Amino acid sequence: MIVVVDERELVTEGYNSLFDREGVACAGFAPSEFDEWVASAADDDLKSVSAFLIGDCREGSISPRQIRGRTGAPVIALSEHHSLENTLKLFESGVDDVVRKPVHIREILARITAIRRRAEESANFTEIGPMRIFMDGRDPEINGQSLPLPRRERRILEFLAANRGRRVTKTQVFNSIYGIFDEEVEENVVESHISKLRKKLREKLGHDPIDSKRFLGYRLVF
Structure with a gap:
């Protein structure tokens, strides 16, 4: 899920619609609502956030360092003021990247993937047995052959792969x-x-790689 923070409801609703077209969940906040939410949100809710986009907000109303105190998700500033001074000020505030508007949604998603990849110092895919699961929207491969999946199923598989070795609940997957x-x-x-x-997956692998436990959740195994 992407979280967008902006003073203008029209902007947050616009991003919500654009991300939805890409199959990515999005939530919009006004700065006054966002500060309280970050401070009080449950850890499981914050784990579902893949990035924060900070748009037009009153100076000092949003603290990227406060966000990072609760989650390691990338924080990207969306800048409408194209000046070196403003860009440097945004980086000094603690954001991971500054993107000049207008910008295509796919570029934002690509930047998020790049930031997370650098932070994790890993490739943009996870290999589990004969499965290669990509984290950039591509269909997974099994024994080198692509397995086309609907976007929701593909994103669930990506989420399970990103949490390899840990069991995730149905609520975490849904969020x-x-x-x-x-x-x-x-x-x-x-x-x-x-x-x-x-x-x-069972048809391709010959076994079920998703282990499930009632009330405990799911995890990928091989």
């Missing part, structure tokens, strides 16, 4: 794929997506 503020979709939809994903 990562749909966002923590989506009240129009029932959380049980995760079970349907995972059931379809398991069937496809």
Whole structure:
């Protein structure tokens, strides 16, 4: 999930629509709401956030360092003021990157992937047995052959791979794929997506690589 912070509701709603077209959950906040949310949000909610985008906010109302105190997700400033002085000031505030507007949504997603890759010092894919699971939106490969997946199933597989070795709950999977503020979709939809994903993986691998425990959640195994 991407979190966008901007004084203008029209802007946050616009980004919400654009990210949705790319199959990425997005939540928008006004600066006054965001500060309280970051301070009080549950750890599981913050783990579902892949990046924070800071737009037009009153100077000093948003602290990137406060965000980083609760989560390691990238913090990117969206700048409408194209000056060296403003760019340097934003970097000094603690953001990971400064993007000049207008900017395409796919460029923002690419920058997020690059920042996370550098932070984790790892490749943009995870290999689990014969599976190669990419973190940049490409379909996974099994024994070198691409396995086309619907975007929700692909993102669930990416989330499980990113948490390899740890069990994740149904709520964590839902929050990562749909966002923590989506009240129009029932959380049980995760079970349907995972059931379809398991069937496809089982057909290709000959076994089920998703271990599930009632009330405990899911994890990738091999």
